Amino acid sequence: MTKVRKLEIRVRIAPSPTGNLHIGTARTALFNWLFAKHHTGQFILRIEDTDLERSDSGFEKNILKGLEWLGLKWDEFYKQSERLDRYEKHLKKLLEEKKAFWCYHTKEELEAEKKEQTQKKEAPRHICADKYQEPIGKERQIIRLAVDENSTCVIHFEDIIRGHVEFEQRVIGDLSLAKDLRTPLYNFAVVVDDYEMKISHVIRGEDHIANTPKQILIAEALGVSLPQFAHLPLILGEDRSKLSKRHGAVNFDEYIGAGYLPEALVNFLALLGWSPDNNAEILTKNEIIEQFSLEKVHKSGAIFDVKKLNWINSQYIKQFNDEGLADLTMPFVEKNFGKQDKAFVLKLASVFRERLEYLDQVKEFKYFFSEPEYEADMLVWKKSDREKTRKALESVLEVLSGNLEWEIFDEKYIRSELDKLAEEKFGGDRGAVYWPLRVSLSGEKFSPDPVQIARVMGKEKSLNRIKNAIKKLH
RNA sequence: GGCGCCAUCGUCUAGCCUGGUCUAGGACACAAGCUUUUCAAGCUUGGUACGCGGGUUCGAAUCCCGCUGGCGCUGCCA
Numbered sequence: 001m002t003k004v005r006k007l008e009i010r011v012r013i014a015p016s017p018t019g020n021l022h023i024g025t026a027r028t029a030l031f032n033w034l035f036a037k038h039h040t041g042q043f044i045l046r047i048e049d050t051d052l053e054r055s056d057s058g059f060e061k062n063i064l065k066g067l068e069w070l071g072l073k074w075d076e077f078y079k080q081s082e083r084l085d086r087y088e089k090h091l092k093k094l095l096e097e098k099k100a101f102w103c104y105h106t107k108e109e110l111e112a113e114k115k116e117q118t119q120k121k122e123a124p125r126h127i128c129a130d131k132y133q134e135p136i137g138k139e140r141q142i143i144r145l146a147v148d149e150n151s152t153c154v155i156h157f158e159d160i161i162r163g164h165v166e167f168e169q170r171v172i173g174d175l176s177l178a179k180d181l182r183t184p185l186y187n188f189a190v191v192v193d194d195y196e197m198k199i200s201h202v203i204r205g206e207d208h209i210a211n212t213p214k215q216i217l218i219a220e221a222l223g224v225s226l227p228q229f230a231h232l233p234l235i236l237g238e239d240r241s242k243l244s245k246r247h248g249a250v251n252f253d254e255y256i257g258a259g260y261l262p263e264a265l266v267n268f269l270a271l272l273g274w275s276p277d278n279n280a281e282i283l284t285k286n287e288i289i290e291q292f293s294l295e296k297v298h299k300s301g302a303i304f305d306v307k308k309l310n311w312i313n314s315q316y317i318k319q320f321n322d323e324g325l326a327d328l329t330m331p332f333v334e335k336n337f338g339k340q341d342k343a344f345v346l347k348l349a350s351v352f353r354e355r356l357e358y359l360d361q362v363k364e365f366k367y368f369f370s371e372p373e374y375e376a377d378m379l380v381w382k383k384s385d386r387e388k389t390r391k392a393l394e395s396v397l398e399v400l401s402g403n404l405e406w407e408i409f410d411e412k413y414i415r416s417e418l419d420k421l422a423e424e425k426f427g428g429d430r431g432a433v434y435w436p437l438r439v440s441l442s443g444e445k446f447s448p449d450p451v452q453i454a455r456v457m458g459k460e461k462s463l464n465r466i467k468n469a470i471k472k473l474h
Numbered sequence: 475g476g477c478g479c480c481a482u483c484g485u486c487u488a489g490c491c492u493g494g495u496c497u498a499g500g501a502c503a504c505a506a507g508c509u510u511u512u513c514a515a516g517c518u519u520g521g522u523a524c525g526c527g528g529g530u531u532c533g534a535a536u537c538c539c540g541c542u543g544g545c546g547c548u549g550c551c552a
């Protein structure tokens with residue numbers, strides 16, 4: 001009896017700490033994580049910091065923080081800069097076996113070569129003529145893999161998302177592996193790591209597709225097995241080019257700062273290039289995990305549509321009760337308006353729930369936190385005039401100053417009282433009553449229902465604002 | 475220039491593998507209406523898409539070929 005052991009699913013996200021967490025990296029991380037969770041496999045985080053010049057621990061922290069915020073917990077953690085011995089070992093072996101060699105060509109020579117090839121309409125690549133000799137008077141520059149550029153071989157792989165993909169070996173050239181024994185370059189370090197970390201599936205952006213044949217060649221030289229590949233469609237900007245800085249917010253931080261919820265971002269990002277069986281729009285993390293499969297990932301890129309993100313986020317915001325929403329919005333309220341009472345923000349929750357797309361939009365409700373500023377004429381409703389408006393406000397003031405129980409503020413009851421007022425004094429024109437009330441309370445033309453505002457602000461503030469408005473009309 | 479990938483409403487997509495039920499479905503956005511004191515929310519309704527050309531077939535969004543277009547890569551970055 002042969003024992004059949006199921007291949008363990010192990011995937012990784014391999015960001016380089018040369019910038020803050022990018023929205024595209026977050027998406028790739030999410031897809032890897034979803035795939036791992038779906039198959040109860042391992043999700044590995046590997047910091048690719050071989051480029052010491054550009055790597056920065058601040059960026060590394062930012063990336064870790066962002067992934068944690070999204071809820072993508074990793075099972076193992078590695079840093080390439082701590083694995084230099086591993087790369088050196090493999091490099092030495094390749095050199096000994098003459099599968100790799102020291103290249104003596106200078107950057108200038110390489111550039112000239114490329115220029116010539118471009119002119120001849122050939123694939124630009126470096127072909128080292130004197131692979132294993134030490135030219136006199138020249139210095140070692142870089143370690144390269146010896147690739148037979150006359151080969152008629154076709155390098156191919158089965159991409160889980162794209163199917164059969166192939167490249168001709170002769171267009172590749174002697175690719176670079178490392179600057180020296182302890183300074184590995186991307187393609188080489190990736191192959192060594194993916195092998196040693198027993199990565200079963202490499203799930204990465206489509207922009208890496210051209211790296212794949214190079215990595216296959218390196219793996220062959222190393223004599224190691226290859227993972228399965230899955231190249232994700234790119235996230236695009238408005239103009240359908242790869243999402244980048246010029247398209248606006250690509251830093252993951254900005255989405256955290258604007259007050260998007262992690263669940264909403266997971267939901268939105270998952271839908272960029274993938275969709276569930278029933279084509280549902282709002283799904284929990286668990287529902288996504290359950291349904292996720294790479295075979296269902298699309299091949300073409302998807303534009304990052306903030307409007308759809310906003311809608312999804314607003315759907316999640318609506319799911320919170322007052323208490324939850326108050327907790328959620330409090331940091332944003334205090335950031336914009338200074339220290340606040342929990343009880344006050346709690347009263348605002350219902351206002352927020354039905355109109356916030358992202359939490360930092362609380363800044364649009366300035367008038368709850370400071371006195372409104374407006375011109376007296378704004379108080380005047382359509383066909384009304386200043387005199388009538390003043391009378392209306394005086395009547396409203398009277399109603400609201402009456403025996404209304406501000407503590408148990410019953411919006412329905414107060415509206416019925418104000419409606420009655422409109423009926424009796426303004427021929428049923430409710431706008432004549434509500435409009436000046438709105439403006440006196442908010443100083444805005446567009447705002448939540450004025451009765452709602454009054455409830456949130458409480459008796460004293462509300463009555464004061466109405467009095468101020470009346471003063472303005474004198 | 476070279477190499478590669480891709481192609482359904484403005485956007486995200488369902489359908490394509492296993493051709494007919496697709497006069498192409500859903501969602502976002504947009505427009506109109508309802509509600510209404512404004513805005514928002516909610517509800518109802520509406521418009522807009524299979525890139526083009528061949529082929530295979532009784533029949534093609536679905537299969538094949540070509541074209542066009544878009545994008546990605548083309549580093550001693552990752």
